[in-house]
Amino acid sequence: MTRLNFINTNAPMSKNEIKNLNLEDIVFLTGRLFIFRDRAHVKALKFRDTLPFSLKGEIIWHCGPVMKKENDSWKAISAGSTTSWKMNDIELLAMEKLGFNVVIGKGGMNRKVANYMKENRCCYLSTPGGCGVILAEAIREIENVYWMDELGDTEAVWELKVKKFGPLIVGIDANGNSLYD
Template sequence: MNDVFQITGTIFTARDAAHKKLISEYEKGNELSVPLEDYPCFHCGPVMQKTDKKWNLISAGPTTSIRMEIFESEFMDKIGTRMFIGKGGMGEETLEALGEHGGIYAQLTGGAGSVVGEAVEEVSDVFYLDELGIPEAVWILKVKEFGPLLVTMDSHGSSLHEDVSKQIESNLKRVKKEITEEG
């Protein structure tokens, strides 16, 4: 935990609807032509523009990952993805699944979508665009030095998000006690 890194290679985007769709397609026995289990999943609804039959990424800021909490354990089981990138962290069920599958969750700074987008060298493919729309489609992206990313949840059961929450709760109790004693 707390490792900082960048990615050069292939990643894919998947938000709520994409998670649901990919799990459904897996259950039907349908496979994508891209091995998603080999790539990190970026919780992102990118802003795209099409020019001359080519998609260009305009902005790619992370979306709030806790929205995918209801899917991530099953997603790891069925799709095979072991690395997730987003903002805000995830919950206990995902943390347990990261342990079972040897995965990590990495935090990406929010609010810098156009800067993050500069790391995208190419939009390789897109799936479910007509059905889900641009932000929810599964976008396959080739990236170079994508990040910096901070590992905030790991396969050893560590969660920076949980640690920070506990520290905040402790600080609040201390401050409340101090205020009560002074008053």
């Protein structure tokens, strides 16, 4: 029987923290992360020298959020992961050029991405399906939203402050082990 290993850690995570995660560990994050979807990847790569934010060493989340504006601030209503598999082709280039270390999503990523994660001490954290409301409750503050006018609310880049954000399952660890092989 597998023993569950629960880890509470800060976001972003250091390379050492990432290195110490093992396949199937259950992680909860407190700190900063970025919602970063399909069209945001393309735009960020195109304009990487003039981005209004930095993803170096950060955590990105493949997510299509439902946000509500209340007065002058935003509130997350639901924030479930979108399928990461569809971003396999662009993720390697984005990780290399933009420098993020952790990807959160659902459905996993391919062997090429897992190999890159092994070579560069990165990891993939998977959210369980159907947890959009639970994950939204862990979003304590929306620090910034970028490219709303161009990309719309579900494709914009959202900079979030989260507390005990999870459960996240280590789906690809920094040794290249993958639940998706």
